[in-house]
Amino acid sequence: MERMLSDEEIIEIGRKLKELREKRGLTQQQFAEELYWETSSYQKIESGKTLMTLDKAVQLHRNYNVDLNYFAADDSYDDTDMLLQVFINSPKEVRTRMMIRMAEYFIQGLKESLEN
Numbered sequence: 001m002e003r004m005l006s007d008e009e010i011i012e013i014g015r016k017l018k019e020l021r022e023k024r025g026l027t028q029q030q031f032a033e034e035l036y037w038e039t040s041s042y043q044k045i046e047s048g049k050t051l052m053t054l055d056k057a058v059q060l061h062r063n064y065n066v067d068l069n070y071f072a073a074d075d076s077y078d079d080t081d082m083l084l085q086v087f088i089n090s091p092k093e094v095r096t097r098m099m100i101r102m103a104e105y106f107i108q109g110l111k112e113s114l115e116n
Contacts, residue, residue: 011048013071018046020066024086035059064089 005013021031032042037056044050052060052071060066065084087095 005051007048010051013051014046014048016071017052017060020060020064021046024064035063 021028024031026034028043028046029039032039035042035056036059041050045052045056057068057071060071061068065088087098090098
């Protein structure tokens with residue numbers, strides 16, 4: 001029976017996982033801990049030595065709202081999704097400050113457009 005994914009595709013999935021981790025500003029250990037994965041298992045997946053299991057992919061989706069097509073297909077990852085994830089995964093106090101800051105930017109933009 002032929003393999004479903006080539007070695008290159010498995011490496012690409014690991015690269016995408018690394019990209020997601022780096023966008024969150026986490027080390028391999030921190031990212032693995034957030035996902036309750038063994039660090040050594042995570043490192044093997046990220047380096048393309050092994051393929052993540054379906055349960056791990058589902059966990060990525062649940063924790064970070066990442067469309068699994070990002071890993072399974074050539075769909076690009078939308079940075080706005082990452083912004084959403086930073087917001088969702090931030091503590092309540094941080095989310096509140098982010099919302100206040102966004103409102104301030106919105107109000108400033110309205111003022112500037114009314115002046116012009």
